[in-house]
Amino acid sequence: MSIKITLIGTGVAIPQPHRVQSGILVELDKPGKPDEPDGLDEPVRTVLLFDCGSGVLPRIEDCTAIRHLFLTHLHLDHVADVMSLIKAKWLCKSYDLSIYGPTGTSAWLARLFDAYSYMLGRIAIDVVELSDRDRVAIDGIEGYEIVARATVHALPSLGYGIIDGAGKVRLVYSGDTEPCEGIASISDGADVLIHECSFPDSVPDVTNHTTPLALGRMLDAISVGRVILTHLYPHVVGFEDEMVCVVRKHCGCDCEVTISCDMETVTID
Numbered sequence: 001m002s003i004k005i006t007l008i009g010t011g012v013a014i015p016q017p018h019r020v021q022s023g024i025l026v027e028l029d030k031p032g033k034p035d036e037p038d039g040l041d042e043p044v045r046t047v048l049l050f051d052c053g054s055g056v057l058p059r060i061e062d063c064t065a066i067r068h069l070f071l072t073h074l075h076l077d078h079v080a081d082v083m084s085l086i087k088a089k090w091l092c093k094s095y096d097l098s099i100y101g102p103t104g105t106s107a108w109l110a111r112l113f114d115a116y117s118y119m120l121g122r123i124a125i126d127v128v129e130l131s132d133r134d135r136v137a138i139d140g141i142e143g144y145e146i147v148a149r150a151t152v153h154a155l156p157s158l159g160y161g162i163i164d165g166a167g168k169v170r171l172v173y174s175g176d177t178e179p180c181e182g183i184a185s186i187s188d189g190a191d192v193l194i195h196e197c198s199f200p201d202s203v204p205d206v207t208n209h210t211t212p213l214a215l216g217r218m219l220d221a222i223s224v225g226r227v228i229l230t231h232l233y234p235h236v237v238g239f240e241d242e243m244v245c246v247v248r249k250h251c252g253c254d255c256e257v258t259i260s261c262d263m264e265t266v267t268i269d
């Protein structure tokens with residue numbers, strides 16, 4: 001099984017021409033089994049979308065492939081395009097979507113449908129509210145699970161890890177958070193950690209978010225294959241190299257650290 005990650009949006013609620021808001025597309029490819037009878041020998045691709053902020057939807061080539069949407073929290077820069085995604089799927093005759101998110105996701109979606117009542121019943125939406133340590137199995141990717149971990153932000157929020165059939169964490173996405181134990185523990189031994197790093201260290205008194213030094217301290221105690229910094233405010237411009245340098249100092253010479261770019265792709269084999 002290979003995992004292809006597309007960092008669709010790496011920005012925040014403040015507009016930046018080079019970064020739209022949060023959205024990460026994850027494609028899980030399972031090779032076919034040549035010896036299996038008809039129908040089982042075809043490769044399987046399962047597509048997961050994590051967050052769907054403003055600007056994410058127009059960059060999704062095929063909205064009908066998205067049947068699983070994981071929301072880290074309900075701030076606008078993570079959910080602004082959700083109703084637009086639902087409408088796009090309906091228009092493209094794709095009638096099912098599971099939405100996973102923290103406490104409050106069902107009530108939030110119900111209020112959206114109050115405002116856009118003509119969308120009610122257009123597609124079948126299954127909302128699943130998750131708590132810390134909950135695990136979700138996804139149809140089509142046998143053995144793989146998504147684990148939710150509570151994070152530290154201004155409202156209920158989750159980060160997610162993708163765990164393979166052997167129990168190994170392949171990918172972690174922090175969502176918005178201060179460095180926290182839940183994300184640190186599932187990231188230890190993971191192939192890739194996509195962690196928010198909203199501001200450079202020169203911005204004082206950062207709460208609810210992460211700076212390079214704070215992330216570095218979290219990484220001191222764990223081992224990760226690769227760290228990708230995302231959720232970048234305009235304050236980051238000009239400090240990119242310094243931020244990478246600070247984080248890299250803490251996570252050892254074998255760990256690759258990069259600042260994300262919109263539409264960058266990363267593959268985990």
Ligand SMILES: [Zn+2]
Nearest residue numbers: 073075153176
């Ligand atoms: Zn937020």
Ligand SMILES: [Zn+2]
Nearest residue numbers: 012075077176
């Ligand atoms: Zn955010």
